[in-house]
Amino acid sequence: MDFNGKVAVVTGGAHGIGRAVSLGFARHGARVVVVDRDAEAGEAVAAEIGKSAIFRQADVTRAADVEAFVQAALDNFGAIDCFHNNAGIEGKVAPTAEYEEAVFDAVMGVNVKGVFLGLRHVLPVMIRQGRGAVVNTASIAGLVGTVGMPAYVASKHAVIGLTKVAAGEVGPQGIRVNAICPGPIATRMVQDIAKQVSPNNPEGVEERYAASLPLRRYGTPEEVANLVLFLCSDLAGNITGAQYVVDGGRTAV
Ligand code: NAD
Secondary structure (H helix, E strand, O other): OOOOOOEEEEEOOOOHHHHHHHHHHHHOOOEEEEEEOOHHHHHHHHHHHOOOEEEEEOOOOOHHHHHHHHHHHHHHHOOOOEEEEOOOOOOOOOOHHHOOHHHHHHHHHHHHHHHHHHHHHHHHHHHHHOOEEEEEEOOHHHOOOOOOOHHHHHHHHHHHHHHHHHHHHHHHHOEEEEEEEEOOEOOHHHHHHHHHHOOOOHHHHHHHHHHOOOOOOOEOHHHHHHHHHHHHOHHHOOOOOOEEEEOOOOOOO
16 A cells, blocks of 8 residues: 555544554555644654654544645645544443433534534535545444444444445545444553443453454554555545444354
């Protein structure tokens, strides 16, 4: 995969999957705009990459912030070839019958409205360019239910819907839009979910879950990054409107 001369924008780029994707794009030659609400960690990722990266602080639920990072990409690097629309939150683990309305709104705000705003402001740039590739981060929770995570599951199903619609709209202009569906990946997010499920023994939750997977382990952020880079690359030239699992076999059996 060769991203020399290409510009990649990654939301949620300060930690976990987005961090691995930012570093991966840079390793393969892209200039990278790291976007996150966590300025300290985001600056650190950009510094680790060096001169070919910038960091922009943004809350993806705010249209003005999204417009600002899109403009920063254009001002600094002149284009957006690849967009990983990835920032997301897990919300609380609680049954639907007890789920807090405010938490539901917060999860939908970041995971659905945030992804929509990313598409809303990046696609016009790609349409003007006549090229581009977008990868939205959904989840296996966008394909099957997870008991106790109604907002997260609803939000990730919505990401797959947004992906299909956008792919249909901008395909004729040479722009591809796909979704990825990671299973359990070793990041802060799964640690937080395990702590919510069992505050006294989160490691036990993770061990039991890992043991239930065909590959018997959580995936790594780098393994997800490999899929994102592939989908953004010319190797995936005929792939759009699709969703790809990277889940250690979780949804297969
Ligand atoms: P993470 O918590 O390590 O990273 C999420 C990043 O998004 C953080 O850097 C955070 O600061 C940022 N972020 C959150 N809200 C934001 C906002 N409003 N504006 C800007 N940035 C914001 O978790 P991760 O596991 O790397 O998650 C990345 C994506 O992958 C999420 O969309 C998540 O739902 C999805 N995902 C993760 C897993 C997993 O097992 N870890 C599985 C499936 C899908």
